[in-house]
Amino acid sequence: xxxxxxxxxxxxxxxxxxxxxxxxxxxxxxxxxxxxxxxxxxxxxxxxxxxxxxxxxxxxxxxxxxxxxxxxxxxxxxxxxxxxxxxxxxxxxxxxxxxxxxxxxxxxxxxxxxxxxxxxxxxxxxxxxxxxxxxxxx
Numbered sequence: 571x572x573x574x575x576x577x578x579x580x581x582x583x584x585x586x587x588x589x590x591x592x593x594x595x596x597x598x599x600x601x602x603x604x605x606x607x608x609x610x611x612x613x614x615x616x617x618x619x620x621x622x623x624x625x626x627x628x629x630x631x632x633x634x635x636x637x638x639x640x641x642x643x644x645x646x647x648x649x650x651x652x653x654x655x656x657x658x659x660x661x662x663x664x665x666x667x668x669x670x671x672x673x674x675x676x677x678x679x680x681x682x683x684x685x686x687x688x689x690x691x692x693x694x695x696x697x698x699x700x701x702x703x704x705x706x707x708x
Contacts, residue, residue, distance in 0.1 A: 571704040574697055581657040588650030591643045598636050606632045660705040668693050
C-alpha cells in the first residue's frame with residue numbers, strides 16, 4: 571500500500587520537536603545546571619572561585635527541578651525519534667507512538683496544540699490506519 575502523503579510531514583514534525591528537546595537538554599546540562607551550582611566560571615577557564623561540590627540546602631529545589639526537566643525532555647526526545655523513524659518505515663506501533671507524541675505536544679501552546687490536534691486527527695484517519703495495518707502483513 572502507498573504511504574499517505576502527509577505522513578512525511580508528520581515525521582518531519584516529530585524529528586523537529588525531538589531536535590528542540592535535544593537542544594533543551596543540552597541547555598540545561600551545559601548552561602542552567604552549572605549556573606545553579608555556581609560553577610559557571612569554569613567555562614571561561616576561571617577555576618579559582620569554584621569551591622567544589624558543596625551541599626547547600628537552597629540548591630535542592632533547582633537541582634530537582636532541572637533533573638525532572640531533563641528526564642521529561644529525554645523521554646520526549648526518545649519518543650519523538652522513535653515515532654519519526656517508525657512513521658517513515660510504516661511500522662504498526664508508530665501510529666500509536668505518534669499519537670502519544672502528539673498528545674505530549676499539545677501542551678506547547680499555541681503551535682504545538684494546533685499541530686498536535688491535527689496529527690491526532692490525521693493518524694485516526696481510516697486511510698492512515700489501513701496503511702499502518704497493511705504493514706503488519708508479511
